[in-house]
Amino acid sequence: MHKLLNKLFAPNEQALIRKDLTEIGKQRLVRSSLLILPLLMAVGIPFLFLLVSVFAPTEQLSDVEQFRALLGTMLPDVDERGQMFYVFTNFICPMLFVMIPLMSASVAASCAFVGEKERGTMETLLLSPLSVRKLFQTKVAGCALLSGAITLISFLLFFIVTVVGDILTGAPFFFNLNWLVLVFLLSPALTVLGITFLVMISGRAKTTMEAMQVSGYIVFPILLVFIGQITGLFLLSWWMLLLLAVVIAAVDIILFNLGFSKFTAEKLLS
Template sequence: MNWNIILTIAMKDLREVRANKMAWMPALIVPLIFVVVMPLLLIVGPQLLPIPAEELNREMGDLDAMMNALPPDLLAQIRGLQGLQIWIVLLAGFMFAPMFLIIPLMLASVVGSESFVGERERKTLEALLYTPATDRELFLGKVVAAVVPAVLITLFSFAAYTLVVNVSAYPVMGRVWFPLVTWWPLVLWVAPAIATLGMAASVLISSRVSSFMEAYQSTGMLVLPLLFLMIGQITGLISLSVVFMLGLGGIIWGIDAVLLYLGVAQFKRAELIARL
């Protein structure tokens, strides 16, 4: 296996994604919304409302189910807080966590979906398939192109989110309180697994469909489990503790291993050439 060839393929894919506005614009806008716009709306918005924090807390509804679902380490963070402080910790520190995973999933899916469909649409797939690279090297080149940038941008987004949350919440919290301990396994363990899952699924799909949008829309179904995860924690069915995050990441990495194995085993350039 020649890693120079793998990295060359990955860099070529990334250059082509950068040239495709339909591919990189969502990759820019979605993190901006999740990292800046939504936190500011959730944290600064209630601070500007002309009503007392206690009344705002009552109007938000009954939070007992969410409180019961909190892991002990997060309950320790909330103990002693009042009104708007609890709202900020619950929303920015707890409920927003599954939504943050959409960033690595979407970024990896964009590059993965662009991989072979984009080559076919630009009429460059045939030249790529006739390169001296092996089938495994071609496939792993697509993997590196999708996962590594997704993980790096996710880490940058996490740093930016930490800054935005702490600065915007400081007038209410009076201290730097984020990130919570549950976010570390989320970002360092679960997010790379989610990125690999999005990439593996999108590469397999993109080699069998005819357009970038068709491949991208097909991988969009992977967002549904993240929505179920968010609903589960809101309703109290699950608790996003450190142990839960480690277990969830382990399960996803197991699925990734199976998909990658199938991808390498089923990826045959002869079949792709036959579809041209």
């Protein structure tokens, strides 16, 4: 992280990012949210489902029949345990995984933006050598880097758990084109969405906790897309996820520009 900061940012910008990261690390609630949620979504729930898939009695796995329509194929060479774990990792885990970049970005941004007002440090920040534009861009970049690192580490842990599960249950290797688009295109777009949305509501939020609570509403529209797949309404393909990433990226650009227009010294001090 240190070498990356040196390459991408000037010394003043690096100092601001380190300050934000330090403040995030000091707040127990924020720190816990950035650790517990990703571990739960990427490791905890998949591991519990792996235990169920491996050790549950075969007769209790009969419910997998209702999910076979989601597979498109019957996976004739895979038994119930493998089919059950395959359905979980390819149709339920993506819904869990998208929450990581969204919520980690929102939590980090709530501390970086609203936290300045809560701590009464906004006046000091505006006296720094950085312009208001640079302050805004640097804070957004710092939150995005932190959220991106959390998302990547979460996926690596999820990858390990799932590969072990594929071996134990005999399920096909989970990583496909859908996951490629989800991890490397949709997740970054969701990261920026979480940050820019938080910037939009930061003027109304008085505390970091309030901002974190309000930012949770942004999760629901995204989850509805994946819930539609789980309920069998449609099947998300790689090109649909790519289209979703493009749409969210367009929204990111709009919210970024709107957020910057609100990030002025007058409004920040009001």
